[in-house]
Amino acid sequence: MSGLESTGSTTADLIAGALMALGALLVLLGSIGINRFPHFYSRLHAAGVIDTLASGVFLLGVGVFFGVGLVSVKLLLIFVFLLFTSPTACHALARAAFISGLRDDSRRADANTSEAIITKADNA
Amino acid sequence: MKHTVSLSLFLALLWWVLSxxxxxxxxxxxxxxxxxTVWLAHRLDVIDHESHPIHFSWPLLRFWTRLLVEIARSSIQVLGQILRGQxxxxxxxxxxxxQQHSALGRVxxxxxxxxxxxxxxxxxNGGEFVVHALSKESAKSVEDGELDALIPQDVEGERV
Amino acid sequence: MSDDIILRIVGKFLIPLVVVFALYVQFHGEYGPGGGFQAGVILGAALILYRLLFGDAAARKAVSPRWLRLQAAVGVLLYGGTGVAGILLQGQFLEYNVLLTDPINGQHLGIILIELGVLLTVSATITALAYTFSADSEEHLSDPQVDASSQSDQLRS
Amino acid sequence: MTLLAIAAAILISMMLALVRAMLGPSVFDRILAVNSFGTKTVLLIALLATLAGRADYLDIALLYALLNFIGTVALLRYSESLHRRAGQAPTREAI
Known part of the structure; x- marks a missing residue:
């Protein structure tokens, strides 16, 4: 591993490179999951891995590269921002899909109760 | 009023981090x-106990640490499932x-x-959530209600 | 969607942060990527998010289309006025140095006024565009009763 | 070398997200893919920040994360209004 080209190889750069590489690998795996899993709802979970663990590890790597300071606080801000928005977007997506009637194949016997909940939620 | 003050302090801190x-x-x-921003937030009516909880407690911090550990654990589990496929x-x-009674707790x-x-x-939907789980293990971790129990019950917010 | 508590509470929390971020971009044009146009778009985006989450009626009540038209005009007036002020003070159009006795301070004042003009006009125009585009597609769709109740919820809370 | 591999991995994942966006099959699959594409863009911009050694790029990353969220909410709102207008699920139709 050659570290980060722009500053030469110090230990911190090596750690940063390794963390970012791990994060990128997790992003790649998540994207494979998005294409590999059947049905919309399973794919949501694969995307969730990218939003949380992968981006966390990756941004940690970027933070190691820039060192401790205001920049790492900014990176933390980006991560916390993702931590707030991505599950919200994910939930909104799942909710909209569910209300519009999308189900996966493993529909359970309790599907009727789900329908009842939707009608209640629609009328609320 | 106390929410306005704490929002101002929070926004000032944000400005400092950015600038x-x-x-x-x-x-x-x-x-x-x-x-x-505080003026506009008042105009849009987005300052209240829900959007800006000033209540801080150690249990909430414990909840967040537990959540991060949980995220890492279940991410690895899902990654394994991605590799093994359908x-x-x-x-x-x-x-x-x-068991959350406040809107904020439920969020x-x-x-x-x-x-x-x-x-x-x-x-x-009220006190009941519809959750989609990817596998039996994931389903079990929600049904256990471990995270639910860790959210402090005195989290601020209207009871619904 | 507006009846979804998760989206509603996270949105409430997020909107002030977005506004601060917009103004940060506005005032750091000299130090990093930014300036009046970008800031105007982000501020407009904050209002669009508000409209998406709380509905058209609440958005029009908080920031009326009338106000937006006024704001867009004032922005252009401020930009042009700063330029003309340069001429009146024996300089050229948009020459900042003559605005104050100290040219450096004049530069600061000129830049801030110009960028403020851009911010006002761009944010007002972006928001007004969102109002206009969505007006005809959603007005017939939305259930008036639901809108009225969500609006009164807004007033009460 | 490492950075090149990281950039390649992210770019390939972005392409995979685009593949999902094209294949669908439901509107929600496409919105999910676009949202995921946006998250990867945030990471790519962070990578560019390290490449250039400039921390101000991170502002753009933050902005992109923000616009990604607003964009997803707007798309869902739009699909919801289509759904209401048609009086039926828009799940199988392509936008």
């Missing part, structure tokens, strides 16, 4: 920014009862469930 220039002009502009998953919808729990890969909050 980081200790110049008088920029600090002055920062003050203008905070005043304008045969490794048994997706299904669950109905989960929550925290709902987002925590979505944040842990393998489970997504689909609907929030």
């Amino acid at each position: 980081g220039y200790p110049k008088p002009l920029l600090l002055g502009l920062g003050a203008v920014t905070v005043i304008f 045969s490794a998953i048994q997706p299904k919808f669950l109905h989960v009862k929550t 925290i729990l709902g987002n925590a469930i979505t944040l842990t890969p393998g489970t997504v909050t689909v609907l929030t």
